[in-house]
Amino acid sequence: MIYFIDGTKEGFLTAFLLAFPDPDSAIASSEHQLALGQQCAFVTADEERAKRAERRFLQLDGRCMRELDTLLRSGEKNKEQIAFRYLRLIAQKQRPVRDMLADADVLAASECMARVGHEAERLKGFVRFLESASGALYAPISPDNDICDLLGIHFRARLPGYPFVIHDVSRKKASVWDGEHLFLAPLERAEVLLSADEEAWQSLWREYYRSVNIPSRLRLKQMRGYLPVRYRKFMPEFK
Amino acid sequence: MFDIARFSCYNRGMISEEKLKILTEGAKYDVSCSSSGSRRKNEGGIGNGSAAGCCHSFTPDGRCVSLLKILMSNDCVYHCRYCPNRADADVPRATATPEELCLLTVDFYKRNYIEGLFLSSAVVKNPDYTMERLLITVKKLRTEYAFHGYIHLKGIPRADETLVREAARYVDRMSYNIELPSERSLKLLAPQKSKESLLLPMRRLAKEKELFRAEKRNGLFLPAGQTTQMIVGASPEPDGLILRLSQNLYRKLGLKRVYYSSYVPVVRDSLLPDLPVEQLREHRLYQADWLLRFYGFSAEELLPEGENLPLEYDPKCAWALKNLHCFPVEVNTAPLEMLLRVPGIGAKSAYKITQARRYTPLTLEDLRKMRVVLRRAAYFITCGGKYSGTKSRTGLRGLLSTGIQPAKQLSLFDNPNALLPLSEAEPAYSALTGEL
Numbered sequence: 001m002i003y004f005i006d007g008t009k010e011g012f013l014t015a016f017l018l019a020f021p022d023p024d025s026a027i028a029s030s031e032h033q034l035a036l037g038q039q040c041a042f043v044t045a046d047e048e049r050a051k052r053a054e055r056r057f058l059q060l061d062g063r064c065m066r067e068l069d070t071l072l073r074s075g076e077k078n079k080e081q082i083a084f085r086y087l088r089l090i091a092q093k094q095r096p097v098r099d100m101l102a103d104a105d106v107l108a109a110s111e112c113m114a115r116v117g118h119e120a121e122r123l124k125g126f127v128r129f130l131e132s133a134s135g136a137l138y139a140p141i142s143p144d145n146d147i148c149d150l151l152g153i154h155f156r157a158r159l160p161g162y163p164f165v166i167h168d169v170s171r172k173k174a175s176v177w178d179g180e181h182l183f184l185a186p187l188e189r190a191e192v193l194l195s196a197d198e199e200a201w202q203s204l205w206r207e208y209y210r211s212v213n214i215p216s217r218l219r220l221k222q223m224r225g226y227l228p229v230r231y232r233k234f235m236p237e238f239k
Numbered sequence: 240m241f242d243i244a245r246f247s248c249y250n251r252g253m254i255s256e257e258k259l260k261i262l263t264e265g266a267k268y269d270v271s272c273s274s275s276g277s278r279r280k281n282e283g284g285i286g287n288g289s290a291a292g293c294c295h296s297f298t299p300d301g302r303c304v305s306l307l308k309i310l311m312s313n314d315c316v317y318h319c320r321y322c323p324n325r326a327d328a329d330v331p332r333a334t335a336t337p338e339e340l341c342l343l344t345v346d347f348y349k350r351n352y353i354e355g356l357f358l359s360s361a362v363v364k365n366p367d368y369t370m371e372r373l374l375i376t377v378k379k380l381r382t383e384y385a386f387h388g389y390i391h392l393k394g395i396p397r398a399d400e401t402l403v404r405e406a407a408r409y410v411d412r413m414s415y416n417i418e419l420p421s422e423r424s425l426k427l428l429a430p431q432k433s434k435e436s437l438l439l440p441m442r443r444l445a446k447e448k449e450l451f452r453a454e455k456r457n458g459l460f461l462p463a464g465q466t467t468q469m470i471v472g473a474s475p476e477p478d479g480l481i482l483r484l485s486q487n488l489y490r491k492l493g494l495k496r497v498y499y500s501s502y503v504p505v506v507r508d509s510l511l512p513d514l515p516v517e518q519l520r521e522h523r524l525y526q527a528d529w530l531l532r533f534y535g536f537s538a539e540e541l542l543p544e545g546e547n548l549p550l551e552y553d554p555k556c557a558w559a560l561k562n563l564h565c566f567p568v569e570v571n572t573a574p575l576e577m578l579l580r581v582p583g584i585g586a587k588s589a590y591k592i593t594q595a596r597r598y599t600p601l602t603l604e605d606l607r608k609m610r611v612v613l614r615r616a617a618y619f620i621t622c623g624g625k626y627s628g629t630k631s632r633t634g635l636r637g638l639l640s641t642g643i644q645p646a647k648q649l650s651l652f653d654n655p656n657a658l659l660p661l662s663e664a665e666p667a668y669s670a671l672t673g674e675l
Contacts, residue, residue, distance in 0.1 A: 099594035102605040125295040125305075129350045137349065155351075158287050162349060197346075200253060204343070205352050207256045211263035212298060212308060216503075217518075219301030227297040237296055 001025045002040040005080065009072060010045035012080060013053040018043065020088060027080040057087065061096040070113045075144040082108050120147045124154050126231045129164065131195040137164040138192045140234050148175045149184050156182050165190065202236040209237040254339040261333040265313040265324055266359055269416075269468065270498040274305045274354040274389045276463030277411040284385025286348055286355070288411060288462070293354045306357035306391060307347055311335055311373060315361035319418075319429040320508045321473050324361050328506070334363065337376040341384050348388050355389025355411070356380070362395060370398035370406070377409045389463070394444075396436040403440055404447060412463035412495070415441050417488075420481045424474030427510055438492075441465055445492050464495040471521055472502040473511055478520070478547045482527055482538040489531065499524045519550050527554040533586055534579045551640045556582040559619055560636060566619045567626055570606065571596050582639070583615035603627055615639055 003019050005011035007029050018041075019025035034040060057064050064087065071083040086109035089097050100106045129137035137159070141148065148168040152175030155164060160179075167174040167187055174187040232238040275292030294303035312334035313324045323330060335343075344356045358376060363369045373392060380386045390410040394403060407413055415437045419425045422434040444465060451460040467488065471481065485497040501521040504513055527548055530536040534555070541554055549557045559566060559582050568577050570592055578589040588611040595601060595609065603622045607613060618628035618635055629635055 100598045101591055101595040101609050102599050102601060104608075107608060121291075121293075124289070125293045125351075125354070127351050131350065139351070157281060159285060159349060160281060161283070161285065197253070201346050201350065204253070204256060204259060205347060205350070207259055208263055208307070208347075209296065209298065209304065211260045212267045212304060214267065214298075214300045214302075217300040220299055222301030223297045223299055226294070226301070226303065235296065 002034065002038060003027045004040060004042045005029060006045060007072070008045055009068060010047060010050035011043060012068070012072065012083065013050035014046045015043040015080075016084060016087060017049055017053055019084065020091060027084045028078070029080055057090065060094055061090050061098075063098070064090055064096070067098075067109070067113060070116050071109060073116050073146040073150075074112050075146070076112060076115075079112065082112050085109070116145045116147065119143055119145050120150050122231070123147065123151055126227070126235065127151060127155075127166065128235050130192060131198045131201075133193045133195050135162070135195070137162050138167065138190065139164070140167045140169050140190075142168065142170040142230075142233065146171060148173060151175060152177060152182050152184075202239075206237055206239075252336070252338045252342050254335060254343050258333045258335060258339075259309075259343070261313060261331050262310045262335060263308065265310040265361070266308045266357070268500065268503075269308060269357070269359060269393075270500045271391070271414065271466055271468060271496065272303060272305045272308060272357065273496070274391075276495060277389055277459075279387050279389070279411060279459065279462065281387050282385075284387055285345060286386050286388030288387070288389055289354070295351065295353055305354045306389065307344055307353045307355070308357040309335075309340070309343075309359070311340065311358060311360035311376065312363045312369075313361045314363050316364065317362050317429070317431045319432070320510055321428055321470065321502070321506060323506055325506075337372065337379050340376050341380045341386070344380060344388075345384050345386055348386070353388075355391070357391040357393075359393035360395070366395045366398040367402065370395045370402045374402055374406045374409075377406060381409045391463075394440055396432055396440065398440075400440070400443060403444070407444060407447065407461050408458065411459075411461065412466065413444060413461055414466040414468070416468045417484075418469060419474050420469055420471075420476040420484055421474065424476065428473065437467075441467070441492055441494075464493065466494060466496040466498065468498040468500060470502050471499050471524060477545055478524060478527070479538070479542045479544040481524065482531070482541060483544060485528060486531055486538040497528060499528070517550075520547070523548040523550065523554060530554055530558075535576055536580075553582070555580070556615060556639055560639070563635075567621045567628070568619065569621050569624070571600050571623060581616050581619045583612045583619075585612075588612070 001019070001022055001024070003015040003025065005015045005027060012027065015027045019027055054065055068083055068087065071079055071086070076082070085105040086097075089103070089105055097103070097106055098110065101110065123141060123143055127139045127141060129139045132138055141151070146168070148166055148171070151166050155166065156177050163179050164177050165174050165187075167190055172186060172188055174185055176183055176185050273292050275290060277288035278290045279288035281287040292305060294305050296304040298304060313330070314332045314334055315322070315324045316326050318325045318327065340356070340358065344353070347353045348355070358373060360369050360373060363372070373395070377390055377392055380390065391412040391414065392406055392410040394413050394415045396415060417437055418429055418432065425432055425434060444461065448460050469481070481499075488494045488497055499521050501518055502512065504511060507513070527541055530541065531538060536558070541558060542548060548554050552560065559580070565580070568581060570578070575589055575593050578584055578592060579586065584592075588609070591609055592601065592606070592611065595605070600623050603613070603617070603625070606622070618638065629638060
């Protein structure tokens with residue numbers, strides 16, 4: 001049996017309770033390709049049951065709900081299944097399992113979480129803000145994983161005096177800081193009127209980037225490893 | 240609430256591209272670019288520290304851009320022989336004002352181009368004047384511009400103690416470059432500097448920091464500590480001596496990092512070698528440095544004082560080959576300290592192994608799945624008593640060698656640049672190795 005969910009944490013936990021007793025079951029979001037003759041069900045989130053499952057999981061492992069949050073942010077197609085198999089092991093063993101790295105399910109979950117965390121860390125550096133005429137900052141991004149609100153939290157602590165919008169252009173949503181509130185909002189596309197000096201600062205930055213390089217020590221492969229080409233789209237030094 | 244409008248009035252003082260270029264090229268050979276170690280909080284204004292550090296971009300030479308690495312001035316009165324900015328060199332000179340530097344930092348920072356400022360300078364007029372200008376800049380940045388991001392300030396040797404101490408109250412990290420690994424070389428190549436003029440301020444700052452902590456005073460005093468840098472290969476000191484020096488700096492002065500930069504000839508001088516030092520030597524020194532700091536090795540274990548690190552093996556591998564009686568170790572029972580000594584097993588892998596083996600005996604296949612690198616490690620471990628390396632001890636050396644020949648005869652065709660006058664090989668001012 002395959003349980004389809006809406007992508008929320010509540011939906012996942014509701015489906016988990018249904019899928020847990022059956023060893024061959026799976027949880028997936030809507031993009032899953034069904035095999036011939038496979039049974040499926042669509043699960044709607046049940047707040048009450050999800051709460052109950054969450055409470056129980058927290059008793060077994062205080063960190064696992066934060067890990068579930070990370071796993072569900074992943075851009076991987078089978079992230080729900082990875083999370084399901086990981087949490088099922090916790091439920092079976094009745095204790096934390098994250099250190100059992102020789103287990104394939106634990107390993108898969110741990111690598112999936114590491115990828116999400118790694119990208120969030122990377123983007124803290126690679127996000128590039130444009131200054132608008134009003135002084136507010138705007139940064140377009142298109143990350144592999146759904147991490148736009150995590151970046152919002154990072155930049156709220158760093159730039160509390162500057163209203164900003166971090167726009168995930170592929171997921172069409174944005175993390176917005178208006179100086180008082182940080183919130184997620186759907187955002188199709190944005191028109192930004194740049195400030196008078198923005199071009200000049202970008203050009204200065206390009207000059208800096210050119211000057212700080214040591215041409216006689218070319219190491220493009222290393223550069224690509226640290227800064228993959230897909231992240232360069234919104235960075236002024238590559239324009 | 241923090242007021243943005245207040246800052247727009249500064250926009251007149253943007254630094255010129257030409258000046259930025261000169262001052263950046265003068266600073267770029269400094270190796271240190273790390274922004275870690277500080278948790279400075281945002282107290283209204285702009286910026287905060289990020290304890291793990293953060294890389295904002297990468298240049299085609301594979302290095303990260305974390306801090307805005309820049310000289311306040313390249314107009315030097317010193318005559319260090321290896322330095323293209325020395326007083327008698329014919330290079331374009333520039334000096335930035337504190338306002339220009341502050342504005343540049345804040346505007347780059349808020350666009351998230353950088354993690355902070357790494358400010359250094361040539362010695363303008365005299366050490367006290369230079370240190371004072373540096374102090375004015377960092378003080379202005381912290382107070383007037385309310386900047387709480389990372390600041391790394393290079394200390395000026397022989398500058399007044401009170402200026403240095405005050406600067407340390409505003410910045411996250413300070414560093415004095417040791418430049419050359421021995422007093423003799425320093426005297427020869429950088430006559431205005433002495434070992435004492437570099438070590439004394441480091442010692443004073445370390446003491447002051449201890450005092451600051453003991454008295455639990457308010458504020459911060461160099462939260463990210465001190466670092467230093469030395470040039471390798473401009474003078475004849477062997478790796479054994481260099482590593483002992485680093486070890487002393489870590490143990491006695493509590494330095495956070497020692498950086499090594501391989502010598503690149505930019506100035507032709509009868510006292511300096513004409514050929515650049517191979518990058519591999521620098522790489523091996525860094526590997527050994529890591530072993531000192533994170534793997535529980537001592538410099539004495541790694542190599543005798545008068546020797547260089549072997550180029551064909553990494554230092555841990557070389558140590559293991561000299562101490563084959565300690566191997567193979569059983570991954571399922573060996574203590575963490577011993578796992579850390581297995582060539583190819585890093586701190587992360589060693590930790591993963593100690594965690595995972597509590598639940599099940601590990602096989603070689605398990606290790607592979609856990610992404611433990613086994614290319615070298617396989618020869619030094621057993622998994623459940625099974626050894627899958629080679630039985631022949633002499634064969635082992637060959638299998639582990641990277642195939643790099645340690646000694647090389649200089650050929651006319653090897654490096655055509657060595658035969659050219661330097662000015663044709665590369666513009667002198669664009670390749671500074673040891674700056675202040």
